[in-house]
Amino acid sequence: MLTQIQQAPNQDQGDINILGQNLSLIRAGYNPQNRDDQGNIIDISDSIQKLYDHVSLDIARILYSDAGDRKTAGETAIVDVQSQLNQIRTEIDKAKIAQNNVETELGKQQREYISILGIFAAVVLAFTGGIAFSTSVLKNINTVSVYRITAVSLIIGLVLINVLFGLFYYVDRLVNGLQENGKKLKPLLFSNVILFLLLSVVVIAWYYGWVEQRDTKIKENSKTEQMIETYK
Numbered sequence: 001m002l003t004q005i006q007q008a009p010n011q012d013q014g015d016i017n018i019l020g021q022n023l024s025l026i027r028a029g030y031n032p033q034n035r036d037d038q039g040n041i042i043d044i045s046d047s048i049q050k051l052y053d054h055v056s057l058d059i060a061r062i063l064y065s066d067a068g069d070r071k072t073a074g075e076t077a078i079v080d081v082q083s084q085l086n087q088i089r090t091e092i093d094k095a096k097i098a099q100n101n102v103e104t105e106l107g108k109q110q111r112e113y114i115s116i117l118g119i120f121a122a123v124v125l126a127f128t129g130g131i132a133f134s135t136s137v138l139k140n141i142n143t144v145s146v147y148r149i150t151a152v153s154l155i156i157g158l159v160l161i162n163v164l165f166g167l168f169y170y171v172d173r174l175v176n177g178l179q180e181n182g183k184k185l186k187p188l189l190f191s192n193v194i195l196f197l198l199l200s201v202v203v204i205a206w207y208y209g210w211v212e213q214r215d216t217k218i219k220e221n222s223k224t225e226q227m228i229e230t231y232k
Contacts, residue, residue: 130160147206
């Protein structure tokens, strides 16, 4: 009965502490007055005392058990709260790490964008400067020898190709990283070899005077034709 009273929702069946107090009042105020058939007084004070002792012991046991349950439940709740706090801290640490990674990545991308923009600006300036220099050279094509104009044109082409290739190669490294560098450098090596060969041919032609020899042959052929025409 004590267990049912203690477990009853909203204390519908009373309270075991009040029940113990009531038993204490009954024990203290008991006054035997009833008599049996022989006229002897019926005294149940010992039974009331035993009932009070047993009920008091059970009340103390139930209260102690409930206190232990509450303590265990409190410790379990504390452990759960600590576990949740640790989980929240872990999530916060992960969020901080992710935020730092995002900030680092954004800073890296920003630097890459600035580098790419600067490189393209340099490409435009280099290409424009090369075209302007080539135009100024070609304007004086009639006043200089063919060797000089050809050699200067080849040198300008060699410089522009290497500068533009270097700038675009750096952009490619920023975007794609270091991958298959040998294949990427083959066009530059091929163009450099061709330009150096042409430049060598120009130097050899200037050394041996191939253009002058050609002009001399043309003049001699022209004189021969004039003589033939005159003779006819």
